[in-house]
Amino acid sequence: MSIGSAIEAFASQWLETSDGQQIYLEQSGNPSGIPVIYCHGGPGGGSSPFHRQLFDAALYHIIIFDQRGCGLSSPALQLENNSTQHLIADMEMIRQHLQIENWVVAGGSWGSTLALAYGQAYPQHCLGFILRGIFLGREQDIDWLYRAGFGASQVFPDYYQDFLQPIAHLPDMDVLQAYQLQLHHQNQAVRLNAALAWSIWESRIATLLPNEFAQSGEMDAQSALALALIEHHYFIHHCFFEPNQLLNNLHKISHLPCYIVHGRYDMICKAENAFSLASLWPEAQLNWVVNAGHSASEAGIATALYQASREMADKLHSQKRTAV
Structure with a gap:
């Protein structure tokens, strides 16, 4: 299974934060589908239309934003009031603005870091996680x-x-x-x-x-x-973390499903990161991509992420039927 074809956004806007920054936000896919928010890497890397293709557009309401200081958010290159805590607050602002009760939180590289940090701050609003190229923010x-x-x-x-x-x-x-x-x-x-x-x-x-x-x-x-x-x-x-913060607080989200995709030869985020995370997360499935490094643009990584989105949708739909 390969990733989907190009997806056009059906809505885009800028949300103003309480401290006057403008956060770029776009939506694509199925407005009635499973909400998923994607956190781009860097920090400072910005989002890309390619990120929409990592999800099945028929199954997901795809939400993408540019983090403070980069991409289409403004002011550009802003470092003041730019911290992990500010980004978490921006994500929660987006959730409330879109009137979404719960969503899947996804991200790659630094985006995996931010996804985990958001989840640990707001576990009650998370359905599960799709993570790539794990970076835990440790020294x-x-x-x-x-x-x-x-x-x-x-x-x-x-x-x-x-x-x-x-x-x-x-x-x-x-x-x-x-x-x-x-x-x-x-x-x-x-x-x-x-x-x-x-x-x-x-x-x-x-x-x-x-x-x-x-x-x-x-x-x-x-x-x-x-x-x-x-x-x-x-x-x-x-x-902006305490030492080993993400692993120490993993118990807050480890009851939720998680799909982890990590290139076997990732030289930016070492393989130990993904292995350590998965080892402490009973509900996590770790997929080593043996013909890839770090980038989501590598065919093996992109295909594995798209497959993870399909499997997450199946799991969530199954849970919903069981609950009924």
């Missing part, structure tokens, strides 16, 4: 991706050397602290150079096989700035 997960001597830097030392280029003159500083200086430098060219290096590093290692970023080493400046500034902001603040 070890940040170390794996960004710090020398850990995971990704050891697998891609040449790409990692390019990642370090903007901070090569700061060899004695921690990598996140050094990038703090460059991403917020008074010189615009310095800021952009750092943002490009940060974003291209992640993009290069997102797929099992070499992708366009690995081949060209180029990226759109605005996309790079959003991803680098917002990701760095979250990671230097430990994702």
Whole structure:
């Protein structure tokens, strides 16, 4: 089974938050179907029309939004009042605005982090979870991706050397602290150079096989700035979590169904993340995609997510019939 064809949104709008930000929101699929909200990655990655295709449009009322500071939400590149807690509140605002009682919460990479955090804050409004490329927001997960001597830097030392280029003159500083200086430098060219290096590093290692970023080493400046500034902001603040927060609070949602899709060769979010999560979640089903890395655009990942959406719908419909 492959993913569905392109899906057009039937409604789009901007919701204003209590602190004056404009959150982009769109709806597609079946308005009478199972509500599902999709959390994009990054943080700062923005949503894409492709994300609609990860769900069966006949079965789901698909809700997609751009998180603060990125995508079509405004103001762009906003770091003030931008935290995990703010994003959770935005999701709850969306639920109330759409008058949805319960929904499936889905997301990939950072989106899986946000989905879990929202679920633990509002378990009473969750039907279940569909998660891809698990990121748990722990210091070890940040170390794996960004710090020398850990995971990704050891697998891609040449790409990692390019990642370090903007901070090569700061060899004695921690990598996140050094990038703090460059991403917020008074010189615009310095800021952009750092943002490009940060974003291209992640993009290069997102797929099992070499992708366009690995081949060209180029990226759109605005996309790079959003991803680098917002990701760095979250990671230097430990994702606004207590240590091991998501696993420690898993009991709040572990009675709900969960489908986990994780690429066997994911170099951005290590496989241990998915394994640890599934091991503590009796209702979770973990699907290792053996021919993929991290990106949802890889055929094996996209197909597995679409299949998970079908299986989740079957499970929820079965539960509904049993309850009756």
